Amino acid sequence: MNKYIASIKNLFTFKEPKPIEQFILLENACDEKQPDHDSNDNTKPDDSNKYEDTDSDKDKAKISKKLTENLKYMKRTYSIPINGDIVLREFDIVVKDKTIPAFILFYDGMTDRDVINSAILQPLMLLSNIDIKGDEKNIADFVKNHILPQNQVKVSEKYEDVINEINFGGCGIFIDGIDIAFACDVKGWEHRSVERPNSEQILRGPQEGFTEVLRINTALVRKIIKDEKLIVEDFTVGKRSKTACSLLYIKDITNEFLVAEVRRRLENINIDYLIDSGELEQLLEESSYSLVPQLMATERPDNVAAHIANGKIAVIMNGSPFALVAPVTLLELFHSPEDAYIRYPYVHLIRLVRYLGVLLSLLLPGIYIAITNFHQEMIPTDLVFAIEASREQVPFPSVVELLLMEVMFELIREAGIRIPGPIGPTLGIIGALILGQAAVAANIASPILIIIVAVTGIGSFAIPNFSLGFTFRVFRFGYIFLGALSGFLGITVGLFLQSLMFVQSKSFGIPASVPFGPKTSSKKGSERIFRLPIWKQERRADYLNTQKEKKQPKVSRKWIEDFPKKGGDQNEA
Amino acid sequence: MKHKIVFGSFEATCITIILITTQLFLNYPRIMMETAWTAAWILSLYISLVALILFVIIVKLYENFEGKDLIDLGEFVAGKAGRIIVGMIIMGFLLYITPVILREFSENIKIIGLPHSPLSFVLMFFILGMIAASYMGLEPIVRVSAIIVPVVAVGYLLIIAGSSRYFDISRITPWLGSGPYEIFIKGLPRISVFAGVLLVYLLYPFIRTKKNFKTVGYLSILFASFFFFIGVLAFSLIFQYPTGTESFLPIYQLARLVEFGRFFQRIESVFIIFWVASALLHLSILLFLTAYVFKKTFQLKYYRPLILPFALMVYTMAFFPHNLPSAIKLESYFRYFAWMITFLLPIVLLILANAIKKLKKNEEANE
Numbered sequence: 001m002n003k004y005i006a007s008i009k010n011l012f013t014f015k016e017p018k019p020i021e022q023f024i025l026l027e028n029a030c031d032e033k034q035p036d037h038d039s040n041d042n043t044k045p046d047d048s049n050k051y052e053d054t055d056s057d058k059d060k061a062k063i064s065k066k067l068t069e070n071l072k073y074m075k076r077t078y079s080i081p082i083n084g085d086i087v088l089r090e091f092d093i094v095v096k097d098k099t100i101p102a103f104i105l106f107y108d109g110m111t112d113r114d115v116i117n118s119a120i121l122q123p124l125m126l127l128s129n130i131d132i133k134g135d136e137k138n139i140a141d142f143v144k145n146h147i148l149p150q151n152q153v154k155v156s157e158k159y160e161d162v163i164n165e166i167n168f169g170g171c172g173i174f175i176d177g178i179d180i181a182f183a184c185d186v187k188g189w190e191h192r193s194v195e196r197p198n199s200e201q202i203l204r205g206p207q208e209g210f211t212e213v214l215r216i217n218t219a220l221v222r223k224i225i226k227d228e229k230l231i232v233e234d235f236t237v238g239k240r241s242k243t244a245c246s247l248l249y250i251k252d253i254t255n256e257f258l259v260a261e262v263r264r265r266l267e268n269i270n271i272d273y274l275i276d277s278g279e280l281e282q283l284l285e286e287s288s289y290s291l292v293p294q295l296m297a298t299e300r301p302d303n304v305a306a307h308i309a310n311g312k313i314a315v316i317m318n319g320s321p322f323a324l325v326a327p328v329t330l331l332e333l334f335h336s337p338e339d340a341y342i343r344y345p346y347v348h349l350i351r352l353v354r355y356l357g358v359l360l361s362l363l364l365p366g367i368y369i370a371i372t373n374f375h376q377e378m379i380p381t382d383l384v385f386a387i388e389a390s391r392e393q394v395p396f397p398s399v400v401e402l403l404l405m406e407v408m409f410e411l412i413r414e415a416g417i418r419i420p421g422p423i424g425p426t427l428g429i430i431g432a433l434i435l436g437q438a439a440v441a442a443n444i445a446s447p448i449l450i451i452i453v454a455v456t457g458i459g460s461f462a463i464p465n466f467s468l469g470f471t472f473r474v475f476r477f478g479y480i481f482l483g484a485l486s487g488f489l490g491i492t493v494g495l496f497l498q499s500l501m502f503v504q505s506k507s508f509g510i511p512a513s514v515p516f517g518p519k520t521s522s523k524k525g526s527e528r529i530f531r532l533p534i535w536k537q538e539r540r541a542d543y544l545n546t547q548k549e550k551k552q553p554k555v556s557r558k559w560i561e562d563f564p565k566k567g568g569d570q571n572e573a
Numbered sequence: 574m575k576h577k578i579v580f581g582s583f584e585a586t587c588i589t590i591i592l593i594t595t596q597l598f599l600n601y602p603r604i605m606m607e608t609a610w611t612a613a614w615i616l617s618l619y620i621s622l623v624a625l626i627l628f629v630i631i632v633k634l635y636e637n638f639e640g641k642d643l644i645d646l647g648e649f650v651a652g653k654a655g656r657i658i659v660g661m662i663i664m665g666f667l668l669y670i671t672p673v674i675l676r677e678f679s680e681n682i683k684i685i686g687l688p689h690s691p692l693s694f695v696l697m698f699f700i701l702g703m704i705a706a707s708y709m710g711l712e713p714i715v716r717v718s719a720i721i722v723p724v725v726a727v728g729y730l731l732i733i734a735g736s737s738r739y740f741d742i743s744r745i746t747p748w749l750g751s752g753p754y755e756i757f758i759k760g761l762p763r764i765s766v767f768a769g770v771l772l773v774y775l776l777y778p779f780i781r782t783k784k785n786f787k788t789v790g791y792l793s794i795l796f797a798s799f800f801f802f803i804g805v806l807a808f809s810l811i812f813q814y815p816t817g818t819e820s821f822l823p824i825y826q827l828a829r830l831v832e833f834g835r836f837f838q839r840i841e842s843v844f845i846i847f848w849v850a851s852a853l854l855h856l857s858i859l860l861f862l863t864a865y866v867f868k869k870t871f872q873l874k875y876y877r878p879l880i881l882p883f884a885l886m887v888y889t890m891a892f893f894p895h896n897l898p899s900a901i902k903l904e905s906y907f908r909y910f911a912w913m914i915t916f917l918l919p920i921v922l923l924i925l926a927n928a929i930k931k932l933k934k935n936e937e938a939n940e
Contacts, residue, residue, distance in 0.1 A: 014875070014877060014878035016875070017875075371842075374686055374687060375686060375842040375845075377839050377842065378839050378840060378842045378843070380835075380836050380837075380838065486687055486690060486694070486695070486698055487686055487687060487845075488686055488842060488843075488845040488846055488849070489682055489686060489687060489695065489698055489845065489849055490698060491846070492845070492846045492849035492850050492853070493698045493699075493701065493702045493849065493853065495846075495850070496702050496706070496717070496721075496849075496850060496853045496854075497702065497705055499717045499720055499721070500705060500706055500709050500713045500714075500717055503712075503713045503716040503717050503720070504709055504712075504713045511716065513716060513720065516719060516720045517584065517715075517716030517717060517718075517719040517720045518580060518581060518584060518716055518719065519581060519583045519584065519719050
């Protein structure tokens with residue numbers, strides 16, 4: 001009981017806010033220093049590290065010289081023979097007339113068998129006999145330099161390092177008599193090849209999408225950018241899953257404070273397992289309660305490359321075909337990568353249609369309720385008759401009717417994603433019947449309302465960003481209620497509150513409503529409602545405070561300077 | 574943390590414009606017409622000019638006090654007592670006008686769009702918006718204003734343009750209306766319509782530089798004058814003098830005349846959106862300022878706990894006037910005397926502050 005009273009009291013009383021320093025994106029050359037995060041923030045992860053599992057001390061143990069000890073340790077660690085997919089192969093190496101026992105350890109299915117056979121086992125077991133010119137006394141050096149024809153061999157003194165490699169598709173090699181182990185990179189698991197992106201399809205532009213493999217994904221981006229200044233900084237997130245993540249940015253363009261902040265956040269995530277970039281997004285964002293997405297998830301390498309080239313950062317995670325781009329503004333979430341690829345005059349039409357779609361999906365149901373309940377005088381007389389005639393048989397008030405249909409539509413949308421492939425078309429038929437024919441025939445909904453729900457649905461699909469689509473779906477119901485409560489007054493109050501929310505939401509220190517509120521410099525190039533011709537996009541967005549603001553010179557199409565002269569001459573001749 | 578919130582002059586100009594011009598949607602054209610009859614537009618231009626001159630003087634006097642608002646000046650002049658006196662005066666000013674404006678807007682919206690809803694219900698929507706905005710703070714309010722003001726301005730210009738086909742130049746003759754004495758002497762206190770300029774002095778610590786202060790002040794007065802002028806001119810070009818003074822909600826009357834073709838004949842309801850958006854902004858900044866000024870006057874650490882009590886006060890006080898005409902009467906008093914606080918108070922304070930500064934300098938020189 002006391003608990004409830006306390007929580008009610010908490011609701012109404014003022015609590016002193018904790019002094020949290022918010023991240024602000026400063027300019028690189030700025031004298032002001034970033035708040036010293038290390039002093040107060042680093043203490044947190046340390047405290048929470050207390051619950052680290054007790055094995056961690058053992059993991060840091062050093063590799064023994066005795067093979068039997070190593071064998072015992074590894075068997076215990078990998079629960080051999082309970083564990084079915086770990087392969088432990090013992091064999092002998094003959095080095096300079098000595099026979100030395102050894103074993104290798106790898107996961108079946110995560111590694112490439114051919115590589116293990118031909119580049120590890122064969123040289124160690126058979127070719128070590130060959131008379132090799134070289135006078136290394138040390139067995140470790142000899143093995144590494146002469147009989148492991150492998151391109152990535154890591155030498156480690158600790159069990160932990162080898163275990164991490166093995167867990168990530170490597171092959172651990174232990175040899176008797178030396179206190180180090182080798183870890184060869186023989187990754188070879190099954191994965192999806194590069195395919196068309198599923199959720200972000202475009203007509204014009206590259207058709208490649210990210211896959212679940214980190215290195216393929218980073219290569220896809222590097223393939224587009226081809227700049228040695230593009231940094232792919234590696235991180236591991238997840239204490240147990242040790243998920244590999246990469247932070248991508250261009251060293252001499254991206255704001256250093258931004259990179260430092262993302263690095264700080266990535267390094268200070270303390271969880272056991274990380275499965276998908278959707279989880280990583282939630283761990284990186286500033287406010288979990290804000291309805292506005294604060295990172296952009298994209299499946300398209302070209303989209304990521306374009307954003308990185310403009311001075312943003314991207315985080316790619318192993319196991320997820322979605323890269324995260326930050327910081328991101330609301331307006332950018334409305335833009336599709338295709339906007340950059342199609343010709344300048346067409347972009348306006350596409351974007352206008354898209355904005356219209358968003359507006360319709362957000363406000364149309366609310367406005368319909370507001371007009372039919374409160375502002376009937378707005379509707380031209382003929383239309384009033386049409387609406388009234390269509391509603392005559394419907395027993396519900398229009399709000400109930402609308403909510404019923406909206407809920408039905410949301411149901412179909414949700415079920416459409418979950419439904420198994422082969423029965424998919426059935427849902428379409430049911431949906432069309434329920435939402436269309438039957439509801440009208442049964443006098444549950446009026447035909448005009450069906451049109452409204454349908455237009456709302458189509459409009460919501462015009463939003464290119466998946467997360468933002470959710471934002472507007474949630475808000476739509478709010479506007480229905482507000483419209484039903486007090487017509488345009490309620491809708492305007494809703495719009496006011498929504499803009500307050502948008503204006504306050506920040507993505508890595510940048511307000512979501514940039515460049516309108518706060519208004520940022522309208523220097524050429526930064527994206528606004530409409531795009532500029534490509535040769536006019538001379539500068540990177542002002543709000544990103546990049547190190548190099550200029551993207552291209554004032555005249556980027558140099559040929560145009562010579563053009564009139566040549567043309568004139570030709571005409572005269 | 575103290576003044577970490579900083580915003581550009583564009584945002585500050587937008588919010589000041591809203592604070593000055595929202596009365597256009599209430600009674601401004603009618604007040605002008607009542608004073609100057611057919612010469613309402615001359616009076617509008619005249620008071621704009623006077624307000625601009627007064628502001629030039631204030632800018633000159635402000636020269637030595639960069640980044641200080643009126644309350645700081647009060648403290649500079651007369652110490653703690655000065656700070657509290659100036660703060661209380663401004664609070665009184667804000668607490669007088671906020672409930673009146675709130676009541677008027679709610680009554681008007683009720684009349685225009687929600688005739689069956691009780692007044693307290695309509696008021697509730699406004700007060701909720703105000704509380705939410707004030708809780709989020711100055712920065713979001715100012716940023717939202719940067720988005721909303723251009724949209725409202727376009728809507729307003731559309732109303733004027735849409736009603737332009739009813740213009741008749743003969744309606745503003747005789748040119749001098751009620752006569753030069755009435756316009757230029759008796760109409761002088763009407764500079765109180767620029768009461769919103771007070772915001773510029775209070776925002777000075779946030780916009781920081783002298784240059785911004787000047788830009789925000791001049792631009793907002795100029796833009797407001799322009800909107801006032803075209804509003805009054807359009808109103809007097811359409812409604813003749815005696816009829817016009819009896820018109821309820823002048824700009825709404827203009828909006829009712831707007832029609833685009835045969836199909837869109839009654840779109841004035843759409844303008845409710847502009848009405849309410851500007852009213853919400855106006856009222857939010859007033860409520861925020863009330864709490865902020867209180868906090869600053871009594872040197873409190875937080876302003877947020879003050880919002881709810883002040884909101885409750887404003888909500889209750891909005892019911893004090895018996896009806897809409899008495900609320901309008903209260904506003905017209907305000908529009909007659911507010912110049913004392915917007916222009917007289919800063920000028921007096923600044924003269925005193927300059928004098929004290931000089932005295933101090935002389936003393937230092939003597940020592």
